[in-house]
Amino acid sequence: MSTSSHLHSPTQRQYKYYEFVMAAFVAVYLCSNLIGPAKAAQVVIPGLGPVTFGAGVLFFPVSYIFGDVLTEVYGYARARRVIWAGFGAMVFASVMAAVVVALPPAPTWTNQPAYEIAFGSTWRIVAASLTAFFCGEFVNSYVLARMKIRSNGRHLWQRTIGSTIFGEGVDSLLFYPLAFWNSGLIPNELLPGIMLAQFITKVGVETLFTPLTYKIVAFLKEAEREDHYDVDTNFTPFSIKV
Template sequence: MSAVPINIANEYLWLGFLLVDLIVAVLVYRLFGRIGLFALIVMNIIVCNLQVMKFVNLFGLTTTLGNILYASVFFATDILGEKYGKREARRGVWLGFAMLVLATAYMQIALLFAPAESDTIQPALNKIFGLYPRVVGASLIAYLVSQLHDVWAYDFWKRTTQGRHLWLRNNASTMVSQAIDTTLFCSVAFWGLVSLSDFAQILFTTYLLKFIVAAADTPFIYLARMMTPPDLEPASASTPAPSVAEAPNGETE
């Protein structure tokens, strides 16, 4: 595994992006609750499948982009599992899966349109989205298996510890699920496309970076647990009770 020169700018960008992404996830949850987390899952899963096609040097090793956005999907489903329960976390997983399938299908349809003579973008789209189906296929398999495991494992540890040790269920569920995800994704997406040494390096660095994100999100899930988003706010005591329904003839029902 050959070392590559460290690009200081990339390291600062990556760490800064990690911080911004986690802050955004918590803010989206605080402002929009469950619906916001659903939207965040959909956006992150689609965008990270575009970013993952770019190879960069981080901390002296070659890896792909998309690790931060993808890892924060696990963070979002953990918040869903913590605040709304296992059923809502699973709904978030399936929503992300369905939207990624649709996004892939829609872009393949877009490529079928004959470009105008003045168009200059078609070659770039072909290059990006020509590889996209394999990357998305790998992502779909890895995403579904690892995310459903994460939801199950989070709920398992929550019940086992009787709601205590939030840090344990957050990290134990995510770090194992990330190992499952990384192995499945890299095997399907990159096997045969890169050399064996590059494949091993991608596998190692991808999991390492996801591991870092999983550890880094721990204080943020504690912060999220203390928050009360709009859809979990108790009904105001000043809100009048609903009146008894009246029938058309004025009699109560």
């Protein structure tokens, strides 16, 4: 078993692909919050009938896949830095979206209502999204790191799916009540069903992507010569130290 925390000083390591994985994680997270939520999609599933869902559900599970890859290869501390990068990027994007929406439109520009629908999320929804993301991603990363130690690095699929169940569970349990409870946008009695459907969909996407996750992890471990085990890691989320 390779424990990079014992073989190398983390601050001295230089990686070929870490920054690219970070950029991909942040890009997917921004897309899931800025592109997907503006559209309610509906597909017909044989045996179930029409199923309505927010289009953001197509993006968001991919961020958990990148989170799994980061923790599995580079360790919790470096995954923590990426989570903070995503959090900061979303705060900035939310502030700028609010500023742009609030700017008075030119008399010749007639698309303000559509722009407000696409980018005019309320601060309650933005705050709920940020809170759920922060807690869910850290739970996902922590569970995967601890499971890796307990399993001695075996059975990657158990770690990726198991950590996603906990992370996505926390995310769904936090986001929907914080964003929509007594809001008048979604009836309270419908929230549990929506939460369950979103949770199942997200975990299902993670499960379907497991073979691809295996390939990415194997490639990065070989290319980076890294397979981090968080034996002596400080798991506080409130740090960016590695």
